[in-house]
Structure formats: C-alpha cells, structure tokens
C-alpha cells in the first residue's frame with residue numbers, strides 16, 4: 001500500500017480525470033482512447049501534443065509515448081517518479097526514455113492499470129492472457145447493473161482489471177475478486193494498492209475453486225459469453241456455444257449465496273427452438289436451482305444474421321467468418337441472441353421458486369429489476385394475501401389500454417383489451433375488460449380488499465383469481481403497493 005501512496009496522492013491532485021479526458025479528446029466514452037485507429041488515431045496523436053500535466057499523464061499512461069527523465073521532472077516530484085518506477089507503471093526503454101508498459105487511466109474516482117493494445121498508433125500483439133481495461137460499454141453496463149446497496153460480503157467472478165471489485169468496495173464490507181487469469185489477479189491486486197483499497201481480496205480461481213465453502217450475500221459477474229475457439233483471448237472466450245462458462249458459474253452459485261442473497265450477471269445467451277434462455281439458465285443451476293428464483297431482464301435481442309454481422313464487423317473478420325457464425329446458429333437451433341442482466345436469488349424461506357423474463361426499456365435501472373424480483377417473490381409467499389388486503393394501492397399514469405375492434409356479423413365489435421406499459425419494462429398483457437376497470441379504480445384511497453370486493457360483485461370471479469390479477473397489475477406498475 002505504502003508503495004503507491006505517493007502515486008495515488010499525486011494522481012488525485014493532478015487533474016488527470018475522466019471528465020478532463022472526455023472533454024479534451026471530445027469523446028463519449030474513455031475506452032475509445034485506448035484504440036487509436038485510423039483518422040481518429042491521428043487526431044488523438046495531435047491532441048496529445050498540447051501542454052499541461054493532465055495531458056502529459058494521458059500521453060504517457062494511455063498513449064504509451066516515451067518521455068525523457070527531464071520531461072517527467074517538469075510534471076512531478078522525484079519521489080513520485082521513483083514510486084512509479086518502483087511500482088512498475090513506468091520503465092526505462094532502450095534510448096533512455098521512460099514509458100508506461102500498460103495503461104493507467106482514471107475511472108469513476110479510481111486509477112486503473114491494465115494491459116495496453118496500442119503504443120502510439122501502433123497495434124501491439126495481444127497474448128491470450130491480455131487483461132482489458134474494463135472501461136468498454138459492455139463492462140460499464142455490467143457495473144451499472146450490479147446492485148450498489150450496502151452488503152456484507154460480495155464476490156466478483158471474472159474481475160479482470162478489478163474495476164467491479166473496486167466499485168463494490170465502496171458499498172460492500174468485504175469483497176472477493178476472482179479470476180482464472182493470474183495476470184488479471186495481479187492487476188486487480190495492484191489496482192487495489194494503487195487506490196488504497198483494503199477490503200478486497202483478489203485470488204486466482206477457476207470459477208469457485210478457491211472459495212472454500214464460503215457463502216456470499218451478493219455475487220456479480222461479467223463473464224465471457226461469446227462462443228469462441230482456442231485462439232480467443234481468455235477474457236473473451238465463452239466456450240464452444242458461448243454458455244459453457246455461464247453454466248459452470250450458475251451450477252455453483254446456489255450453495256454460495258446466503259439465503260436471500262442475489263447474483264447479478266451480465267449475460268448473453270440464446271433462445272433456441274423450444275428452449276428459451278431462461279429455461280436453460282434453470283437447468284444450469286442444477287439441483288440447487290430448486291432453491292433459487294431466476295429473473296432474466298433482456299436489454300437487446302438480435303437475430304442470428306444481425307449477431308453474425310455484428311461479430312464480423314466488430315472483429316474485422318473475413319467474410320468466411322460470417323458463414324461460420326450462421327452455421328453455428330443453425331447447429332444450435334438458435335432463434336435469437338439475448339443480451340441482458342440475470343438476477344438469481346436464493347430463497348430466504350420455503351415457497352415456490354419464481355422464474356421471470358422481461359424486456360427492459362432504455363432507461364430501466366438495476367433498482368427497477370430489484371424491485372420487480374422482490375415484488376414477484378413477495379407474491380409467491382404463503383402470507384401474500386394477508387399482507388396485501390389492507391394496503392391502499394396508488395394509481396399510476398404510465399399505462400395505456402389498447403382495444404381491438406373488428407367487424408362481426410356486420411357490426412363493429414370489441415374483440416380484445418390489452419394493458420400496455422413502456423417503462424421500466426416493455427409489456428403488453430391481453431386481459432378481460434373487468435381488469436381494465438379494476439386498474440382504473442385504483443386511487444390510493446380504496447384498499448385492495450375493497451377493490452377486489454367490488455370487482456367480485458360485478459364478475460363473480462373467484463378471490464384467488466382476482467388477487468393474482470391484482471398482483472400482476474402491481475408488477476406492471478399500474479398499481480403502486482408498498
């Protein structure tokens with residue numbers, strides 16, 4: 001810790017922040033600076049040339065440019081320079097200049113060291129154990145979709161450079177950061193030291209192999225989920241059908257979660273012919289799955305062709321790769337690829353396990369997902385009816401009713417009603433007309449029991465059916481219940 005203390009203090013006071021970098025380079029996302037390709041790369045090279053300490057640090061620690069000892073002296077005290085050299089974030093190269101072997105960049109109030117893919121505009125060969133920075137949009141989506149409410153114990157599986165664990169160190173009392181790649185573990189440890197974070201333990205582990213019977217209140221992961229071959233770097237290799245690592249990760253999770261504990265994972269998987277992604281997730285959980293609720297929140301779906309084009313364009317592959325992807329999709333009878341956030345919750349008490357799948361609307365947050373899972377598990381509890389009947393649900397304005405009409409026997413007739421909700425989940429539920437009048441009567445004054453009593457008089461429907469319908473209206477957000 002002491003080794004990096006000077007470096008940390010210096011960097012924190014230097015103005016080397018992500019806000020500065022995004023503004024100076026006019027970028028929407030910092031990770032673009034790590035890949036200076038084409039004209040964008042030339043523009044970066046020019047923008048690095050201006051003066052100022054924050055930009056000098058960016059030139060050295062992101063750009064990878066070498067600088068003389070004198071140049072460093074202009075921007076930092078000798079003691080900081082020496083600490084950087086001792087900590088391995090600067091090294092002297094032939095010709096006498098000093099350069100940074102990897103990246104060191106600011107991210108959400110931390111400084112993160114990781115491998116670099118470029119030095120200047122020159123692309124470097126990447127080893128299979130390459131450790132990516134972890135500031136790309138997929139990683140950011142993962143950080144934004146792991147719950148950040150206080151908890152006692154948290155495990156991050158597949159930590160990479162350790163950003164997830166560092167962010168978790170702010171709200172979890174103790175954090176374990178695991179990775180199969182020893183270089184990632186080294187980086188995660190170094191990044192904890194660099195940031196003075198003392199409540200994270202980074203360990204090399206193939207999935208749970210190093211966890212030793214421990215249990216965790218929260219488990220988070222952004223594991224490789226893209227189908228891969230033996231040439232893919234470890235950080236991205238998801239196994240032959242892309243779900244092999246996910247399957248192993250889920251198989252061990254039930255016994256590692258404390259009762260009531262939740263797992264949050266960024267996942268990509270497939271809906272296959274008569275085999276939805278959430279059904280396979282249940283199978284991957286194995287026998288421990290009986291004790292778990294599964295909630296899959298889809299952010300994006302892609303047809304096989306869209307996914308194949310996306311992979312080929314992203315990796316700049318040759319066109320033959322397109323056919324390999326399409327063959328792969330056909331072989332596994334894949335109908336669509338699903339990208340989203342998976343929540344798995346270990347049951348806290350005896351009750352039926354719940355399985356949900358919903359489509360997130362663009363602004364939906366992890367709090368929305370947490371709330372939905374909590375509500376649906378509350379509905380599954382044996383005391384649900386008793387707990388809800390005296391509540392006074394509040395009305396919401398965020399719903400619409402779609403009514404379909406058609407000509408029947410020469411007359412225009414109403415043939416169906418659907419309740420439509422667009423936020424935080426996109427849902428359309430076809431329903432009987434009395435469901436619409438139930439929803440319309442919710443006013444914050446009447447209790448659930450009064451609301452259901454009135455509808456029962458009108459329709460004669462059994463109480464348990466009415467309660468189920470009401471529970472669904474509350475899940476949709478049409479009625480607000482505490």
Ligand SMILES: C[S@@+](CC[C@H](N)C(=O)[O-])C[C@H]1O[C@@H](n2cnc3c(N)ncnc32)[C@H](O)[C@@H]1O
Nearest residue numbers: 134139158159160179180181206207222224235
């Ligand atoms: C996509 S990267 C994510 C890194 C980081 N958490 C982030 O969000 O940017 C996946 C990470 O999982 C690790 N990993 C792959 N297979 C693993 C396994 N069997 N056990 C533990 N970690 C694994 C990789 O080494 C890599 O660091």
